[in-house]
Amino acid sequence: MKGNIELIKDGKRLDGRLPGDLRDIKIKTNVVKNAQGSAYIEWGNNKIIAAIHGPNEALPRHTANPNKAVVKCRYMMAPFSSSEEHGRSGMNRRAVEISKVTGEVFENVILLDQFPGTEISIYIEVIQSDGGTRAAGITCAAVALAASGIPIKDLPFSVSAGKVGETVILDLNKIEDNYSDADMPVAVLPRTKEVVLLQMDGSLTKKQYTDAMALILESGKKISKIQRDALISQYSQ
Amino acid sequence: MRKIVIPGDLLTDKPLRILDAIVEDNKTYSTIIGLYDDEKKSLIPLEGLWYPNRDDVVVGIIEESKLNTETVILNAPYKGLIISKYSESHMSSGDFIEANVKELDKTGTVILTRPKILHDGKIIRIKPSKVNRVLGKANTMIKQITEGTKTRIVVGLNGLIWLNGGNIDLAIKAIETVCKEAHTSGLTEKIGTMVGAPKQPNQKISKETETKETTENNEKTEEEMI
Amino acid sequence: MQLITNKFLKERFALGKRDDDRDPMTYRDIKLTLNEIPNAEGSAIVEIGNTKVLTGVKVDLSEPMSDTPNDGNMTTSAELLPMADDNYDVGPPTPFGVELARVVDRAIRAAGVIDTEKLFIEEGKVWGVFVDMYILNNDGNLFDAGLLASVAALLSCKVPKYENETVIREAMGKLPTKNITTSCTFAKFADNLLLDPTANEEALAESRVTIGNDEEVIRSMQKGMSGSFSMKDLDQLIDVTFEKSKTLRQILKNNTGD
Known part of the structure; x- marks a missing residue:
């Protein structure tokens, strides 16, 4: 283990979770009035707003594809979102990369050929961060997309798994992320179990990788249920 | 049996051509949030965009x-x-x-x-998926808004609504209420009271018209959902 | 939700009516939520009708400005999120975004909301206060919403401790403040003056003015857009501002206990 913080003590993590436990997740739909669809997620201490605009005519015109819609995705962290010091405003290299791989998740699921010549914008704004914001952002944006009525072939969920010492753990928070020995955010289509986002750094044996994926798939059932409930609850009194 | 489905939900384990659904591995899955009727094999969007159809x-x-x-x-x-x-x-x-x-x-x-x-008047925008509710079964909803407010109203299936004359602010408020509470029951009565419309002779509408309209719009379905 | 074209609004304005049913000199409903972002030292969400602004405040170790070596400093920014309005784009700040940030910044400075002298730590070290406005949904009057959210966030803001050359955020004191300021923004169309304009009204207005004040005096003013105001207009709007600001200050006091 890197650093000098004991992240697991008597089998429990600093916040009391067991290695395979998720943090609490709450999702609410339709939080941005001017958007076609939107959602707000509280995932542990993470707070994220996702909103969908479009399909609109793709601008500038040269970005348009005559055969299908183009997806424009922006993930950004607010300068006041971290418990540490004030963040630099604007898009840094990390945000640019996350925006790209997140956009690719949604290019996979949206039925793009139904909207030739248009653009669909996905905005993910992290207003408070505590580790795992890209996974929470994708989970939230998937709900926003479903709430917008834009057809998608499945509702992706995302969560990360990692390793502390030799223990594989699910859903790393900020401090675990800082001192862990591996971090692997993954997004999955629940129906087919296809992996649509995969990043990893640190060190994992093949066995640890398999265990981490198993935790991710198992927790996906819970995350999918929370996504479903958020979407359906807006139609019940 | 009608139920709410979300994208990715299995509709039927046969390959069927249903609007807003896709077939994979000879099974049919929803791509939207909607109401699925297993007997009629129909999927009615609860949210969504307008798809242009001839004569809309x-x-x-x-x-x-x-x-x-x-x-x-x-x-x-x-x-x-x-x-x-x-x-x-x-x-x-x-x-x-x-x-x-x-x-x-x-x-x-x-x-x-x-x-x-x-000529003149104003245009407001609503979600296209709420248009059928604003029209109402056999156009009852929009009729009572028109009669109660004396406003001329043209409802476009694309979600744009033109209004002119009469108590235009009340008409807009009524339409906004319909959109906001589209999934609730007893809305026709509520809006009737709101706009002070004369009682609609609902019962006198011929059976034939009613059946036809019902299959065309989803008001009844949404009422029964509750 | 409403898409109203210029033609209609112009006719309506000519009759002295508004985009919605309000009287010319009334605000839409105002809602204030504090401490939505516990990671930030101060935060507040203000909703005025459908307009929604989140201000987050961070307090960090900083170097003093050369002309005020014994004072803490403040930096203000405004992020017009592309999700907030179809007309907002990704990219560097627009002139409007810069104007919004600077108008709010000046209002806070001019009224002396932060007691900057108390932010001095030791020679060459002071606290820096970062005020970031996040526009979550735009339906006009971002000036009043932005200032209200920013002042509310400052009034409820905490300051870390500084011991043995380290910043300790676990045990924090209150940010020293010494005044409260709010602003009232008006739009002018033809001869009509409208308090708290919606996005539709702003789009059609000829001119706009924001007047910031405290209980005693006017603290800041900014006129925007290409039209003008008469001397008589401004006299009236200043009077209205002093009257309306009582309610705004009350909202701040009720929520922050100041």
Whole structure:
């Protein structure tokens, strides 16, 4: 283990979770009035707003594809979102990369050929961060997309798994992320179990990788249920 | 049996052609949030965009008037286009119009016919998925709003609604209420009270008309959902 | 939700009516939520009708400005999120975004909301206060909403401790403040003056003015857009501002206990 913080003590993590436990997740739909669809997620201490605009005519015109819609995705962290010091405003290299791989998740699921010549914008704004914001952002944006009525072939969920010492753990928070020995955010289509986002750094044996994926798939059932409930609850009194 | 489905939900384990559904591995899955009727094998969107179909009534705003064509803003990913040979009157930028869809062409433009200028008044925008509820079963909802407020109203299936005259603010409030509470029951009565409409002779509508309208819109379905 | 074209609004304005049913000199409903972002030292969400602004405040170790070596400093920014309005784009700040940030910044400075002298730590070290406005949904009057959210966030803001050359955020004191300021923004169309304009009204207005004040005096003013105001207009608007600001200050006091 890197650093000098004991992240697991008597089998429990600093916040009391067991290695395979998720943090609490709450999702609410339709939080941005001017958007076609939107959602707000509280995932542990993470707070994220996702909103969908479009399909609109793709601008500038040269970005348009005559055969299908183009997806424009922006993930950004607010300068006041971290418990540490004030963040630099604007898009840094990390945000640019996350925006790209997140956009690719949604290019996979949206039925793009139904909207030739248009653009669909996905905005993910992290207003408070505590580790795992890209996974929470994708989970939230998937709900926003479903709430917008834009057809998608499945509702992706995302969560990360990692390793502390030799223990594989699910859903790393900020401090675990800082001192862990591996971090692997993954997004999955629940129906087919296809992996649509995969990043990893640190060190994992093949066995640890398999265990981490198993935790991710198992927790996906819970995350999918929370996504479903958020979407359906807006139609019940 | 009707139930709410979300994208990715299995509708049937047979390959069926259902609007807003996809077939994979010979099974049919929803791509939207909607109400699925297992007997009728129909999927009604609860949210969503407007897909232009032939003869749809739309309301729009003239964007640009060129030599032989007018482009029209339609509250949709597609632009409308009026080719002059289909229109009798001269239209200019900013005019409100009512028209019918002729076709969605290959470039993603909606060709419109039979345009009529809607003089004065205002246009409001609602979600296209709420249009059927605003019209109501056999148009009862919109009729009582029109009668109660004495406002002239044209509802476009694209989600744009033109209003003129009468108590226009009350009419807008009534329409907004319908959209906000679209999934609740007893809405016709509530709106009736709100606009002070004379009692609708609902019962006198012939069985035939009622059945026909019901299959065409989803008001009944949404009422029964609760 | 409403898409109203210029033609209609112009006619309506001519009759002295508004985009919605309000009287010319009334605000829409105002809602204030504090401490939505516990990671930030101060935060507040203000909703005025459908307009929604989140201000987050961070307090960090900083170097003093050369002309005020014994004072803490403040930096203000405004992020017009592309999700907030179809007309907002990704990219560098627009002139409007810069104007919004600077108008709010000046209002806070001019009224002396932060007691900057008390932010001095030791020679060459002071606290820096970062005020970031996040526009979550735009339906006009971002000036009043932005200032209200920013002042509320400052009034409820905490300051870390500085011991043995380290910043300790676990045990924090209150940010020293010494005044409260709010602003009232008006739009002018033809001869009509409208308090708290919606996005539709702003789009059509000829001119706009924001007047910031405290209980005693006017603290800041900014006129925007290409039209003008008469001397008589401004006299009236200043009077209205002093009257309306009582309610705004009350909202701040009720929520922050100041």
